[in-house]
Amino acid sequence: MDQNKIRKLYAQNKISEVFLNLKSADVGLTSTEANNRLKKYGLNEIKKPQKESEWKSFLKNFISMMAILLWISGAIAILSGTLELGIAIWLVNIINGLFSFWQERAAKKATNALNNMLPSYVQVIRNGKKVQLDAKKLVPGDVFILQAGNTIPADARIISASSLQVDQSALNGESTTESKSVEYAPGEGNYAETNLVYSGTSVAAGTARAIAFATGMETEFGKIAQLTQKQRKVDSPLTKELNRLTKQLSMIAVSIGLLFLLAAIFLVKYPFAKAFVFALGMVVAFIPEGLLPTVTLSLAQGVKRMAKKHALVKELNSVETLGETTVICSDKTGTLTQNQMTIHYIWTPKNEYRVTGNGYVNNGQIELNKKQLWYDENPDLQKLVEIAALDNDTSVEQTKMKGAKPKILGTPTEAALVIMAEKGGFDRSKVIIKYPRLYELPFDSERKRMSTIHRWNDQQFIIFTKGSFSDVIKQCDQIQIDGQIQPMTPSQQQAAANYNAQYALKGLRSMAMAYRIVDKDSIDINKVTATTTEQHLIFVGLTTMSDPPRPEIYNAIKRCHEAKIKIIMVTGDSKLTAKSVAVQIGLTTNQARVISGDELEKMSKHELSVALKGEVIFARVAPEQKYKVVKTLQQNGEIVASTGDGVNDAPALKQADIGIAMGMTGTDVAKDAANIILTDDNFASIVAAIEEGRAVYSNIRKFLTYILTSNVPEAFPSILFLLSGGIIPLPMTVMQILTVDLGTDMLPALGLGGEAVDSDVMKQSPRNRKEYLLNKTVIAKAFLWYGFISSMISIGAYFLVNLKNGWPRIPLASNGEVYLRATTMVLGTIIFTQIANVLNCRTNRISIFKKGLFSNTGIWYGIIFEILLFLILTITPGLQQLFNTTNLLMTDWLFLFCLPIPLVLLDELKKWILYRKK
Template sequence: MQIDDVYKYFDTKETGLTSEHAAELLKKFGHNTIQRNKKQSQFKAFLKNFTSLMAILLWISGFIAIFAHMVELGIAIWAVNLINGIFSYWQEHQAQKATDSLLKMLPTYAQVLRDGKAQQINSEDLVPGDVFIIQAGNSISADARIIESTSLQVDESALTGESVLVSKQAQYSHGVGRFAESNLVFAGTVAGSGSATAVAVATGMHSEFGKIAKLTQSEKHHASPLELELNHLTRQLSLIAILIGTLFFVAAIFFVHYPIAKSFIFALGMIVAFIPEGLLPTVTLSLAQGVTRMAKKHALVKNLNSVETLGETTVICSDKTGTLTQNQMTINHLWLAGNQYTVTGQGYVNNGHIQLHNQDVDLSAHPDLQKLLQIAALNNNTKVEAPKQPGDNPKIIGTPTEAALVILAEKAGFDTDGESKKVPRIGELPFDSERKRMSTFHKTGDHITVCVKGSLDGMLPISDSILENGKIRPLTEADKKQINDADTAFAAQGLRSLAVAYREVTADDQLPKDPKVWKIADAEQHLVFVGLTIMQDPPRPEIYEAVRKCHEASIRIIMVTGDSSLTAKSIAVKIGLTSDKARVITGDELAEMRIDKLKEALKGEVIFARVAPEQKYRIVSTLQSNGEIVASTGDGVNDAPALKKADIGVAMGVTGTDVAKDAADMILTDDNFASIVAAIEEGRTVYSNLQKFLLYILNSNLPEAAPSILFLFSRGLIPLPLTVMQILTVDLGTDMLPALGLGAEQSEPGIMKQAPRARTAHLLNRGIILKAFAWYGLVASIISTVAYFFVNNQHGWPGVALAGSGAVYEEATTMTLAAIVFCQIAAAINCRTKTSSVFKIGIFSNHRILGGIVFEIALLALLIYVPFLQDLFNTAAIGLRDWGLLVCIPIPLILIEELRKLLLRRRVKANG
């Protein structure tokens, strides 16, 4: 459409809309906002924390306890469930608040023409037909048709994933790929350089940005692996508890000859005893602690269950720019006739140097280099503003490539501002995608200097001279071959080149005096070739260690980038992501590839380059169909469907769009791949700690059940050595704080050298069951039973019958309870590691467990010596000799377990 047709179609004009018309259009089209996924109502979000399978089990357990006349136990179980649900809701609410605050860190204003004058409005109020002004650094708030443009270049990476700036102009040309129309700009993109005036044609959810956001929102939520695992664990524990309850019911009838009603109540008590009431709060607190630790490592987790899912990750689909690399184009080599220089200093820092043969150069002795730096400073529309705070990146107003040239000049100590004033610009030929060049004209004494930069293939044909050692000489075919060979060698390393040339225009050239009327063909000819600037977006310094950790942890990393094949593979090989034998699949190849071929390719070393971000969704889906747990990174709106589809979607917090952040499970506040690896380590730690907790909490079940077994198989001759309220004391009293301390345990040495757990593996496995019941539990059962008979022996047993009530009975049950508690003290310390020595990690290093141990001893003392608690829990005071025996219990248990772990480590070492 012609501009006039556009005005007519949208009922607007060059001077913009009137305020009244804009208000009408706002009512018609709505606010210019991207609707986020419909939030769950706060009530539903609150309620879901009380309706998981484990929570339902606890509600039922409380009811059973009350029905079995254990009212205090039932109320206590319900209270634990209620407190856990409230805490879980609060944690996720806090995470969502942090996410919302990140989403608010977006540009909110647009400069429009209303009532014939420029004014600033909230971008939410922009409507189709609004004429607005775009300047370098502006976020573009709507899809728009350009009316006029001055060297406008736009960063469309939010939509395309490609970080190279795209030239935009009022004249239409189709370009290659989506969003390539030269006269259209799109919401969510950013003006890198130049300026333009445009008329809005689509806003909000009607924009291309909004359409993709809507696609993302259609992707349904899937239960996390941890949710599925907890449901599986709940079914396992329920089955175990019901089986044990059934056995005790049958035994009570046939062995003790209890009435059926009394046997049923007894069996219900055993079912409640075998359900770990502390599991759900410990899971919640373990995940919450993981969230807190991740936040300190720049990873904001929105959903508690996502923490553990990270630990299962087998594949990371990572983009390149800004995640694996610094997203700071950096010049690291200079090629000039006769010399090749090295530039030190990574990224946008000006504390580097230009060196020749590892020696810093003096510009006065290198006229060719001085000329190159002068052109870099003059042929440049980018400003680099110093960071406001130490550690921050400088603000770039313009293009990354031109910023690299500015920083290059600063590293050499070249006065860019002084040179621009000394040699003022009087004209310009903007960059365009056909010429691949930009030229600026400068007044230099009585002549005009033309400074040119651009691609080598566009520069060599119009150059007929070369600068060498300060002198101009003819450019020969041998020179051209040498230049091309150098460029090819750099390209093979994944480096990009930018050629630099100039021309001195004098009266003899017979060009018009006003350079603004010069034609391109007249100005850009007879150039003096100066050299090549070689640049690269350098890898992040910490990425090498992060990649090494992933490989040790058997986690594959697949680069999925919009960049070129050569650059992608070069970076991948350089940082150790893949070997040089890795297969590179381009977006075009991927579009033609059958699903079976893609599945096969994804099993080997592979890199995806020139891939449209929406193709990442297909890659993620195919990996999942291969049985992989996939973490996917992204920052653009087109990354959002893949982020939502992945098991863990990881959005960039600094460069990410609001749609990507909303779709993700985790947001990196520093856009750093190393933060993902740190988060994975935390995820593995959380899962490991859950298993440690499970081992700890289950091992007390056997000594809790052993008294009832004795009671049953003795046909009632041995009175119950432990009452139901004393069982409650262990489950919801003494055990809770040490168990929560296990949830805060640090990563065990070597956790990132293990393969991710198999999808078929479960929290409660045969190893934990055997260790909990046949080792820890069995030993604790023997010790607690001995403690019971020890007290009775002091009062005349076996000469007298075992007391079923009275002071001796209460003292015996108290000693049984105390013995279980001190066995649990040893278990809390032993459960801190699976194979490592607890002395190596520091027996006193986990202050929460130490605090928990102090708490359970103090609670035990209160139950034993406070009169009204004695009545409630059927306890009695014990003497100093009894305490002496109790204190000795943990020591041999810890030493024996250390010996077992030592033998296990030696066996593992011997097996390689």
């Protein structure tokens, strides 16, 4: 049967029919029957998708396309007679795979530690007696007890209730609590039936008895989890891009190898075996062995930096995906707002007051937190505060933990009133002794009022009433102004209605306050009814409240807009509230279109696609509708990040390119579906994480530019050798080429992977998905600029050494000390020009001196390492023979050390000319 029909069946049937259908009774199940049902229905828990084995998770780090290419290139190196270098390539692969596995495993452990959603115990009626039971053993037909603070363990029908208020934000995304009672009413929005409660939600106030009709995966909570688990996991954009890059580089390497093979055979007249080994060496040389560890290190460093900014990354590739986000679909409650109702205005018939920070009335401003009572001189405010604090069942406990929110036992609405009164110096515990409560008429969804009766003096009682404006004002026939009570005129009632309407347009909730003093003889305290009590009330004023935006959200949204990232609010709250908050925080303008869940349901794919290209807000949406919004955005070509904390957010989190769950308030289903978990539930942390993601991609591209640059001067000597038919002796050997690729280039390249973010990265548009890592800019910079300059200098050094030793009078040396010195200088000039190139690659547009020449210590450690390695290769006898090197003269070293300086200055001049206007 359809899930909605099942809900209606249990909501609309009489309770006797519900008992009959579930084969249960008000005294609950017997232990025997409960055990039988437990075997039939299984444990009351959300089953998590079967996770891949540790071995499979471990091995996948060694079988990516780039990893496979490295395995092959290592094998080629071994076949070409360079066993040591082949093993070195394989070690790079192994170390990288182990590092990736360790990083993701650590993230999963941290995620599992955050997952703590369903309650441990529940009070159940078994064998006619109340027992405490592990919530996992709850079964359909069980009768259980609820009270304030409890998390509801199953979908259930209410049997009895007293002032029951339920927080359903985890399920429907609404910031306000729902009134629940025994009587059925459909309510407004999703899961709003007044006599049903749902698994995973919580009791804000009141008590109840309920009978479970769905547990585990059959609950609404479970159904949404199933919807999430059915979705396939797709490769991240970075994975796809690295696979594409691997194919491109493989084709380039193989093509060059084939050309060199043919040239060696036909131009140099090498025998096939020798030509093949020569060509294999060039293939290995053109494969960037450092790419995979650099990517992994860049991602890992991004993960580490993001963790410091309260973002826990579950998978490394998620870092970069966040960096190319074009649209963020954000929940409202708890993400953009504080998820804490706060008083904003107090209105009395004489004045309107804006509630700010700290404790006295001054020119229409109320500041809370002063030692003296800020309402002492104002009888209207005094009476309003008395009503707000005493006609109230909620208690607020301040926590000792720094920065932690107060613990609320009750509803957020009443908590806001309590906090307002306490910050103003109102001591409820003392006042309640003076005016003890005698009776309560609890809030219900029909009256939309709550009243309490207190002893006022020896002869009189006082009745305090609060509730929705429209339901309180019609019970009032008097009004208090400056402490004086007088009949309420139609104009006064209209003035109050006008203010109430203005507050509603701002997305604020109004709470009307009224009271009445009666003689003791006129009320029988044992026969109190709402009809006889809540009449002839004296209207005092309004308090207005809302869930305020997070203070840092304004700047975060501004930065997103500067970064050309669109933010779309997708919430379960009302249209009016959603738009009010969106406009207030600068998310949209007042012209934004607000689409409700009902409207969304009727829209075609094309209509939704068009709507998503403009300013739009989604309100009162169901879980599958959030999923639909995300999917349509992706079909429009957007990279979508979706945020949320509730069960209702999980399908959209899973479908999005990057799912971001809240760590503090998020459900375990949301956390499981997400790629990133915010440990501080702060939207501003998303912006910081996006910045890191952009930095990661930028760093990978910087590395790629740097590593490809050395391929040009490495290939140029071999090209001269081949084109001259062997007349020009090989200026650089394969072993020297591999020395650069696997030795001197590696550590500076890894240093680039940890480069700090450029200051202008959040003022640029997200990268186009069609713009690949290996784009025209990278090719031009690596091959035609840095690579060409390095090639000319290195070949120039080769001929300069020969020139000093008699060339062209004497033929170019093909062996002996002159040849060794010439090839050593070629290797040296490539290494030292790469020092300049790694510094130049650190920034794309701004000056390296502005960013800080020595700010990236990782690069400088790499530079020191490559100089020392080159020195060792030139002075160590055994290594000299292996790498065709020899001792250099002091003038050679002086030339090499001076070489990076003009190259850095030349690149600075180029950046200044090209980007000075930008």
